[in-house]
Amino acid sequence: MKKNVIVGQSGGPTAVINASLYGVVSEALKRSDSFDKVYGMVNGIEGFLNGHIMDMKPLEESGELELVKTTPGSYLGSCRYKLPEDLNDEVYPALFRRFEEYGIGYFFYIGGNDSMDTVSKLSRYAEGIQSDIRFIGVPKTIDNDLVLTDHTPGFGSAAKYVASTVREVAVDASVYDNKKSVTIVEIMGRHAGWLTAASVLARKFEGDNPVLIYLPETAFDQETFISQVQDALEKVPNLVVCISEGINDGKGTFVCELASDVGVDNFGHKMLTGSGKYLENLVKARLGVKVRSIELNVCQRCSSSMLSAADHQEAIGAGAYGVQAALAGETGKMISFKRIEGDTYKMEYAAEDVNQICNQEKTVPLDWITNNGSDIGQAFIDYALPLVQGSVEVPEENGLPKFAYRK
């Protein structure tokens, strides 16, 4: 008897997490010789536990699935539910009873580190009870911080959004070019500076804005920063500086913590706010020039206006490849991207042990960070440029982007 497929999404949204959902669902629906039903879990593993699932077939029939492909955010809804470390916890048999109830043979989870932790735990539990359900992770994160993959779906579109927005902010900053000014752009990234590094792509020539770029990978020193800003202002009067939200002193103190109290989310991550605002006030006080800070905020992960065609295609492909890998017998794996060496960009899909991936963080190589921690080198540009190529047309309705919504 044919088994059913279930797919879920978890963690923060990206511009292409639904493209991967499209990839899983459309590929699984194509393989009706191998699968019976294709379900989506609503609000991730947490919703699934409460029996919130939906049949995905009608979406294909109504044409809605095509719209899902270019809808940002998590169509199925997300959760930040962390499975217990203890595999003897009662939640595991409860989940596997649900799997049995719904005839699930194949489980796909689209997400970042924490979601891969879910895939890891479920596949290990399955192994322990000799279940033959196959568990596959499909990567997703604008942070690009997953190990054992060249990059992650979601990063390319976020990088394109960041780079083009920084280019536009630099245009905006330069209109009064007879007066010195500093614009500080704060970009997402707690521990990994990939997305902030992508701001370098906005630069059109050596010495162009953004002149200074700071990542969390290197220790941030306020005095060095002030002197670097001062020097840069001599050459570029309308200076644009890009910083990661997670810049820190290298000893565990975030710059934003200098300004305000912080909370902790339920994965134990510090919740950050205000590095840009803090530095805005610092520059104003120390250098007396016009300063403003801009937090790119959630738009960098949810905007559909700067989808990278390369990223979008790979996100769909990762989902489809996940289905193929599961059919080929893989379980406890995350789909990964391998870059093929050569003059032109080529990538192939693979499947890596999810246990080696979850709860790890891949940061920007230190030798890609240049000029005393204030700039990004050519190695990163060569790495990132292929990932932002091409654009994707998002359908419009009455002058605004048309998205798919769960009924």
Place this chain on the structure above:
Amino acid sequence: MKKNVIVGQSGGPTAVINASLYGVVSEALKRSDSFDKVYGMVNGIEGFLNGHIMDMKPLEESGELELVKTTPGSYLGSCRYKLPEDLNDEVYPALFRRFEEYGIGYFFYIGGNDSMDTVSKLSRYAEGIQSDIRFIGVPKTIDNDLVLTDHTPGFGSAAKYVASTVREVAVDASVYDNKKSVTIVEIMGRHAGWLTAASVLARKFEGDNPVLIYLPETAFDQETFISQVQDALEKVPNLVVCISEGINDGKGTFVCELASDVGVDNFGHKMLTGSGKYLENLVKARLGVKVRSIELNVCQRCSSSMLSAADHQEAIGAGAYGVQAALAGETGKMISFKRIEGDTYKMEYAAEDVNQICNQEKTVPLDWITNNGSDIGQAFIDYALPLVQGSVEVPEENGLPKFAYRK
């Protein structure tokens, strides 16, 4: 002997101020029977006073002018230089000596209220000295606050950016739909709420996000606000609230002033910051739900990613019509938009007395603001929807938007 044309840009940038520049320049270059040279003033009237001008013809020859058409910000650079009220000030003869030096017969200034003030003063001074130079204002402002015109170029694209971004923020906010949350989006607009009102276009059905919208036109009361948020959360757990930066208590105190000190710019405008942040903290303290605030910031005026085709075409047309009006003998006028009554949107250009426009502000009609100051009615939707229609393709180079830059 044929006279020369000069065109300048002033005030804050918009997504289409360069489209109007394109309109003036391309139309003037076409009329070589009427005009000799076409100059641009670099950094507005202030740069012109210092002799900073450029010949625009080579831009057309090199094809750069086509790129100017979709470049956000002010290609020629801007200024915030206010001409003295006293027409006997020595700056006026200095400026007219410059006009004579460059053989200027036609002066075009693209900008908002303050720029129309410049056109008004120059045309009045010209009348006083019996100069035959013609002075024409071409409107530009995302604020849409100029009187005697149905709307202003720049508003449509900014409105489209705001509405689509708010729609995406609402998608982002809804992924954890099992937990109550409030997202406050702060939108530009000191005294006129047009752009904030445009957030209503993001709504797909009655009761959809953004559920609450607050403009500076009506008095903002914190207690009413808290109770409206509380009520709305009962129906929409992931609530999106849009506010103008300039919301105030109706007695002259801005909400942001409750939180922080403010400065004054050199036009005597209060410089605002932080209404959204203030309300974020208020909601957190009073309702104890998850809250975040997002400041759309400069992206709403400088993004090229959501150009409205309708706005873009009208911005070009306003520039071209300005040239035609000057040729027809007009001076001391601003180009205006007249909407033709009817079932489908139709607009025609006109020229209005600039003295009746400068230093005035057109705010949102109070009867377009509904639900006790917390919502926007159908009259506004009918007004704004035609202005955001259609999209414009911006050329890409290496995966990022390609813009024109002054050499």
